[in-house]
Amino acid sequence: MPEYRKDPITNRWVIISSERSNRPIQKIERKEISEEIFCPFDKGNEHLTPPEILAFKPENSKPNDENWWIRVVPNKFPAVIPDISPKFKKNGIYYSLDGYGYHEVIIESQKHHHKIYNMSEKEVEEIIWAYLIRFNEIKKDKKIKYIQIFKNYGSDAGASLEHPHSQLIATPIIPIYIEEELKGAKNFYSLKKKCIFCSIIEQEKIDNIRIIEENEHFIAFEPFAPRFPYETWIIPKEHSSDFGILRKFPEKVKSFAEILQHTVYNLYSLLGDIPYNYMIHTSPFDNLNNNFYHWHLELIPRLTHAAGFEWGSGFFINSISPEVAAKNLKKQRR
């Protein structure tokens, strides 16, 4: 029997309907993206991107030379730009604001075909370090309220290049999904004097049917009301509202990299080389330290296309229950 389930944070409902998995829909397969001539992220093509903002490389290397293993550059086709003084505009009932912000690309490796699931643990850890350095650097810009760190893997997940990379977009506006999570988390806190994410971890440990993996500092699980089949969240076990604080705990960075890599590996092992997105949710800069919000990573495999019902209603139909998904993913653990 299908079931409506409510996400306890945002009060968004989803429909879990295993019946739907029988319909004759084409499964999305990740298609390799062919670059037309060359890849701007390959070694030797450093001049084809805007100058680097950060690079992990041997000491005494020159900026933009070939000796990097992780490289952060401004996006060549930016959604927002840092070199303007943003102004608000009003026209009747309409409001707009100049597109101030940062849009950067984290090039994760020199190897064009490298994947998170076959990187060394150290390589994944260093990607997280690159996120943390940029997060804590951009935070100093008082005009910026939020940084969204995310990865698009595969063209069906919105990637335009095959070369392994993540992105960040920093904006003077707090995104609406984060606002909604913050609102839900604040409500819960005012009622229960507890962080809702901490309560979710507790409940998940009691129910013990949606957890995929747990290590010293993190837990990976299928949320109770997932929008997408095999949607997986990774969350620090101890309350932590600020992703950026991780820089003070190298052993936690290691633990986070480990569980992220396992999560991506499990999906690959079960479902093949599927497209996916992940995004890190954290508190906005103006309230980084709080008791009610808990930073986490959300990973969504892109196995089906959201359709008119989803886009029209915000109601998601998910044909695989998180309990079945967790069971299948747990079997893959290496």
Place this chain on the structure above:
Amino acid sequence: MPEYRKDPITNRWVIISSERSNRPIQKIERKEISEEIFCPFDKGNEHLTPPEILAFKPENSKPNDENWWIRVVPNKFPAVIPDISPKFKKNGIYYSLDGYGYHEVIIESQKHHHKIYNMSEKEVEEIIWAYLIRFNEIKKDKKIKYIQIFKNYGSDAGASLEHPHSQLIATPIIPIYIEEELKGAKNFYSLKKKCIFCSIIEQEKIDNIRIIEENEHFIAFEPFAPRFPYETWIIPKEHSSDFGILRKFPEKVKSFAEILQHTVYNLYSLLGDIPYNYMIHTSPFDNLNNNFYHWHLELIPRLTHAAGFEWGSGFFINSISPEVAAKNLKKQRR
């Protein structure tokens, strides 16, 4: 220069960034869906769907015979089902509800390859009549709070069959996007004593740069803060909170069908046979007649894949401004 724009109804922000349109992303082309053996919606295959709920056919036809031109049937792979007594369940902080509701398919024609843009006006009109009949019929079920009527065109828009069809899903829960629109509309009304959609129509007429077409009863325009390139809204010019009331005004049904067909034609003429979704937004059944909400249709072409940034933040990056989109679409009018 990129620009943040705020949707005046929901306060959701989008980023309009024409710079992004230069990046080397693969454009989505609509792929024809090949049915493996036969199409369950073709004439002669009536026995392959669940028994019909409604059919437009000559008098004295038998149920489920071949003599229909529009046919409404329960979805064979339903997201929700009507033959249960729904119960709420609570487990700690988690809530769920049995998947009660209606999930129906409106088969729009017997012709397998027929498209809205090359149907007769009468054919489109009758599709709207089928929506209206089912809307007003399902309304009688007091357990149902909302009906989402929508169309998925093309597999990248979530369709699993090529044969022309729309769907409806009726639920005992008001979808979150509708809740958000209602909330924004109520706020606006309490401040200005006016419907926000009526105010949008006024402002659009003043600005006169986003309107594509206007007929006696409806207006089609690009919204100020569109999530997607060429997103188009169709809205009745006179305040009307209830889609279902249209059944009392056959001339308005005609006018709506006409502008819907033109809208689909313009997109086809400009962009080719692209995948798209449309969805009708209306007031929930428990408050059908009100001064603050205005029913409308939202059409979203599926030219790009929503990526990690969009899914993670609810912030949409749109590489084509609604003013440019409107200008391009207006040129296509036949």
